[in-house]
Amino acid sequence: MIKNKTWNQHVVKKENKSLVLETIRACSPISRAAIASKTGLNKGTVSSLVSDLLEEQLLYESGPGESSGGRRPVMLLFNQVAGHSIGIDLGVNYLLGVLTDLDGNICLEKRVKFSDLTYEEIEEQLYAIIDFLIDDAPPSPYGIIGIGVGVPGTVNKSGEILLAPNLGWKNVDLKSILEERYDLPVIIENEANAGAYGEKKFGVGRDYNQIVYVSVGIGIGVGLILNGELYKGNNGFSGELGHMTIDVGGTKCRCGNDGCWELYASEQALIRNSKEINPSLFHTQEPTLESLISHAEEGDSEAIGLFRQIGDYLGVGINNIIHAFNPEQVIIGNRMAYAQDWLTEPLQDRIQRKTLWFQQNDLEINFSQLSTHSSALGIAAFSVENFLLTI
Numbered sequence: 001m002i003k004n005k006t007w008n009q010h011v012v013k014k015e016n017k018s019l020v021l022e023t024i025r026a027c028s029p030i031s032r033a034a035i036a037s038k039t040g041l042n043k044g045t046v047s048s049l050v051s052d053l054l055e056e057q058l059l060y061e062s063g064p065g066e067s068s069g070g071r072r073p074v075m076l077l078f079n080q081v082a083g084h085s086i087g088i089d090l091g092v093n094y095l096l097g098v099l100t101d102l103d104g105n106i107c108l109e110k111r112v113k114f115s116d117l118t119y120e121e122i123e124e125q126l127y128a129i130i131d132f133l134i135d136d137a138p139p140s141p142y143g144i145i146g147i148g149v150g151v152p153g154t155v156n157k158s159g160e161i162l163l164a165p166n167l168g169w170k171n172v173d174l175k176s177i178l179e180e181r182y183d184l185p186v187i188i189e190n191e192a193n194a195g196a197y198g199e200k201k202f203g204v205g206r207d208y209n210q211i212v213y214v215s216v217g218i219g220i221g222v223g224l225i226l227n228g229e230l231y232k233g234n235n236g237f238s239g240e241l242g243h244m245t246i247d248v249g250g251t252k253c254r255c256g257n258d259g260c261w262e263l264y265a266s267e268q269a270l271i272r273n274s275k276e277i278n279p280s281l282f283h284t285q286e287p288t289l290e291s292l293i294s295h296a297e298e299g300d301s302e303a304i305g306l307f308r309q310i311g312d313y314l315g316v317g318i319n320n321i322i323h324a325f326n327p328e329q330v331i332i333g334n335r336m337a338y339a340q341d342w343l344t345e346p347l348q349d350r351i352q353r354k355t356l357w358f359q360q361n362d363l364e365i366n367f368s369q370l371s372t373h374s375s376a377l378g379i380a381a382f383s384v385e386n387f388l389l390t391i
């Protein structure tokens, strides 16, 4: 009995402490009295929890705030530099690593590009980026609070990468490998799920609760925010919409299916089409997304046409997804978002002509404004949420 009572008090205290910390994070700077009135906790409880949090260096006090008469209250602020989080976006042809504070502000970042590396070679590049971010992190009371990696593949609930077709990876337990090497909490998540969360938390998705985030790189992944929460499906495998069939009997995909959406609307489609349409057009070098963008910027009609074709095919898949989820917002992110100028019109045109009219009411189609950082920021934020739960 007594043990239960103590246990319950412990749980209640922990919940109240989380509530106070969440309130301060959301409303910083804020006084103790304002926390009490916002949370409904009594002032004594708030004072004691605030003392704990100050001692743990998760808060700091600043000068007096506004007063409605009488003595001005001391204001409390969340100490967002109490620790740092590492977020890695592991792409098929790049790695982006960021070090963020606990509010998701980027303190350091490093990017490398590559093509056709083996698993071992990518692992070496990954270690090099993580080592750099750890070594150059500013000193803080909690240091590095976790490492998160977004991957272009299917990840199960225990963080194992089951299949990443465009990398040629199968059953890779990257979580255990990184935990062993760095002795830090590690999260592995599908990059589109991480990107959807990044957009909801820091990007154009902040004010929306029904979001379809379409990550367009070498492949296509989709992350879903439904009713304000990341939706991962029964076993964590939702959003594999890059592999929905849009052409029965079409091109063979590395996933085993054929006619998959990502074969027509992604960076790999762009490169393939560019080689097919005019092999000699960009003969001085292998065409890349970047080289095709600079040709389009110079007004090259063939390059512009290639992007317009991608925009149209993006519309084909997005049309299907809109019909399934009736979202408020579709966000196009990852590397292909750089080509927004040429994608928007054919994409919008396809939706307007082919999507049922009532589905188009209250629907926004936006491009990511976080540039290519949605996934890295989202995965870094997952570690922060986990860390704050342990406080």
Ligand SMILES: [Zn+2]
Pocket (backbone or CB within 6 Å): 242, 243, 253, 254, 255, 256, 257, 258, 260
């Ligand atoms: Zn496929």
